[in-house]
Amino acid sequence: MVTNTSDSMAGALDMLPKKRQKISAFNEKWLIFKENFIGRAGLILLSLFALMALLSFIPPLIDPMYHPMTGVDPKISCSVGPSIHHWLGTDFIGRDILSQLLAGAKIAFMVGISSAFISIVLGTSIGMIAGYFGRYIDAILMRLADIIMVMPTLLVVLIFSSLFGQLNIWTIVLVIALFRWPGVSRVIRAQTLTLKQRPFIEAAKLAGASPIRIILRHIMPNVLPLSLLYMTFRVSSAIIIEAALAFLGFGDPSSVSWGMMLQWVWKTGHMFQAPYWLLPPGICISLITLSFYMVGRAMDEVLDPRLRKEDD
Amino acid sequence: MELRKYLFRRLIEITIIFFVIMTILFLLFRLAPGDPVSRMVDPSMTPEDARHLISQLGLDQPLYQQYIIYLRNFFSGDFGVSFHYGTSVMGIIWDRLPNTAILFTTSIILSAFVGIFLGKIASWHKDKKIDTWLTLGALICHTLFLPWLALIMIWFFAYKIGWFPLNGILSPEIWIQTDACFFSKLIDVLHHLILPLATLFLIHFGSYLLIMRSSMLDTLKEDYITTARAKGLKEKIIRNHHAAPNAALPVVTSIALSLAFSINGGALTETVFSWPGIGRELVFAVSNNDYPLAQASFLLIAAVVLLSNFLVDILYAYLDPRIRY
Numbered sequence: 060m061v062t063n064t065s066d067s068m069a070g071a072l073d074m075l076p077k078k079r080q081k082i083s084a085f086n087e088k089w090l091i092f093k094e095n096f097i098g099r100a101g102l103i104l105l106s107l108f109a110l111m112a113l114l115s116f117i118p119p120l121i122d123p124m125y126h127p128m129t130g131v132d133p134k135i136s137c138s139v140g141p142s143i144h145h146w147l148g149t150d151f152i153g154r155d156i157l158s159q160l161l162a163g164a165k166i167a168f169m170v171g172i173s174s175a176f177i178s179i180v181l182g183t184s185i186g187m188i189a190g191y192f193g194r195y196i197d198a199i200l201m202r203l204a205d206i207i208m209v210m211p212t213l214l215v216v217l218i219f220s221s222l223f224g225q226l227n228i229w230t231i232v233l234v235i236a237l238f239r240w241p242g243v244s245r246v247i248r249a250q251t252l253t254l255k256q257r258p259f260i261e262a263a264k265l266a267g268a269s270p271i272r273i274i275l276r277h278i279m280p281n282v283l284p285l286s287l288l289y290m291t292f293r294v295s296s297a298i299i300i301e302a303a304l305a306f307l308g309f310g311d312p313s314s315v316s317w318g319m320m321l322q323w324v325w326k327t328g329h330m331f332q333a334p335y336w337l338l339p340p341g342i343c344i345s346l347i348t349l350s351f352y353m354v355g356r357a358m359d360e361v362l363d364p365r366l367r368k369e370d371d
Numbered sequence: 372m373e374l375r376k377y378l379f380r381r382l383i384e385i386t387i388i389f390f391v392i393m394t395i396l397f398l399l400f401r402l403a404p405g406d407p408v409s410r411m412v413d414p415s416m417t418p419e420d421a422r423h424l425i426s427q428l429g430l431d432q433p434l435y436q437q438y439i440i441y442l443r444n445f446f447s448g449d450f451g452v453s454f455h456y457g458t459s460v461m462g463i464i465w466d467r468l469p470n471t472a473i474l475f476t477t478s479i480i481l482s483a484f485v486g487i488f489l490g491k492i493a494s495w496h497k498d499k500k501i502d503t504w505l506t507l508g509a510l511i512c513h514t515l516f517l518p519w520l521a522l523i524m525i526w527f528f529a530y531k532i533g534w535f536p537l538n539g540i541l542s543p544e545i546w547i548q549t550d551a552c553f554f555s556k557l558i559d560v561l562h563h564l565i566l567p568l569a570t571l572f573l574i575h576f577g578s579y580l581l582i583m584r585s586s587m588l589d590t591l592k593e594d595y596i597t598t599a600r601a602k603g604l605k606e607k608i609i610r611n612h613h614a615a616p617n618a619a620l621p622v623v624t625s626i627a628l629s630l631a632f633s634i635n636g637g638a639l640t641e642t643v644f645s646w647p648g649i650g651r652e653l654v655f656a657v658s659n660n661d662y663p664l665a666q667a668s669f670l671l672i673a674a675v676v677l678l679s680n681f682l683v684d685i686l687y688a689y690l691d692p693r694i695r696y
Contacts, residue, residue, distance in 0.1 A: 097510075202384075205384075206388050209388065209631055209673055209677055210392065211632065211634040212632075213635035214638060214650075214653060214669060218396075218657065218665060218669055220657065221660060221665055222403040299516065303516075303517070303639055306518045307654055307658075321516075321519055321522070325518075325522060325643075330526055331526060331530050334526070340519070341516055345514055345516045345519065349514040352510065352513070
């Protein structure tokens, strides 16, 4: 589907030679990506999860007992296995596991993408500023990165929730984002340092461009693919941290996430009796992390020609 | 000489970073919404004891004086008294530290060695079947959700087959016997260690394998490998003695850089397996609002990460003679 859009876009832009060049560069990258088995598998898995997230609003509409958080099947008050009414069974108070699973997909995308986006924006801008200005700005920002890097994010969020009480989902997203930018900013800084030596930056400087303009117009377009690559990895790690937090019982109690489902299995002592309940959330968390990771690796190969197969 | 200067500079840097983290923690615990007194003083204390502790910690004095007292207490190894256990925090930490150290170091070392070894094999057979399977297996293991993997391990190996104990670090029935010999105690601990160790190993070795593989592929393109081939050296010697040692360096770096992340995993593993270590203690302390213990365990973890980064710097200089600072 995506190929079709980019093809038609390329067709529509025939009369704009400069833009067309950009599109065909994108097309070329897309073709390489499409050839990559890992990338293709990752994208297919991701679209399945996106479908799950989109379908999550349907079960509560069918019957209020399918509401992931508050819906309880009046006939069932304990955990039972799969049946016609509950395809994946119910949890310890008779809530439908399938609708919880769908709702969990929505939360995973929300947490993963928003937290990764914030940390990438932070990491990219801090990396570019540190790399471009150098000297004491660089020293201060990179020491700050060092300090944050030695703190295990999960434990930091734990400390925060002990001090500030139960955190809601957006606070969790924000804290994860604030503690996951240093890795990105180091890579972007290194890239900016090599870009700074290139003639076109010198030319822009001689032409009188302000530092902000150089960063935004000349450096940013060159580091953005790298940021995007790191974003896929950050999505994975944000989803894992949120799930782990919910698993330990510090998640947002107003939303059902996969980590929380696992916590319920574990804490209510159902892990030995209810494999139909133990398996799905764990498989979902692992698979969604895997698929973002696979897309990231495939992108890495597209961006870095050295990693491609020898024959092409 | 240069190396010694560099390491000295790093040591100073690390000390400064540690002080900054200590200060951040101090400010967080004193300035977070709510009453700092309730976070420092055990609610179950008698009023006289509480008053005594408040004046001892300087909670009735200005912030900078509290900070001085905080630093003084830190250097004398006094982290206060745990709310939950009612004993000295330092004692609890010294008690838990060896357990964490055993689990954590064995898992990191084991996964690094296996990861480096399998990554070497995968890169040597690039794009063949064995490479595809190893890479795919590493990817899957690397992205498995750790607490879930731990639950599955317990469910399968401890509950279904019953090869290993469900959780904990020792079986009380062996330790109660006064005549139990040291050897049987050791076997008992090892028996409990296997499942958490296997969990952490499965999570970690994948990323080391992937890093080793790509680093090895880069190394194999170097001129000195071509030279070695041209000299007519055996492939095995080229692989094991020329390429692998150089290619393993990025793995060492990645161990250091991902240490903070591995500690998250360590805490989760300890919690699920009820392994009495620092990570589980921190999770417990946070659940029980046991602030002195939470603060001290977090500081200790930060110190461990910093120190291991420093050790890796030394190791790196030793492993790679090209690096001279």
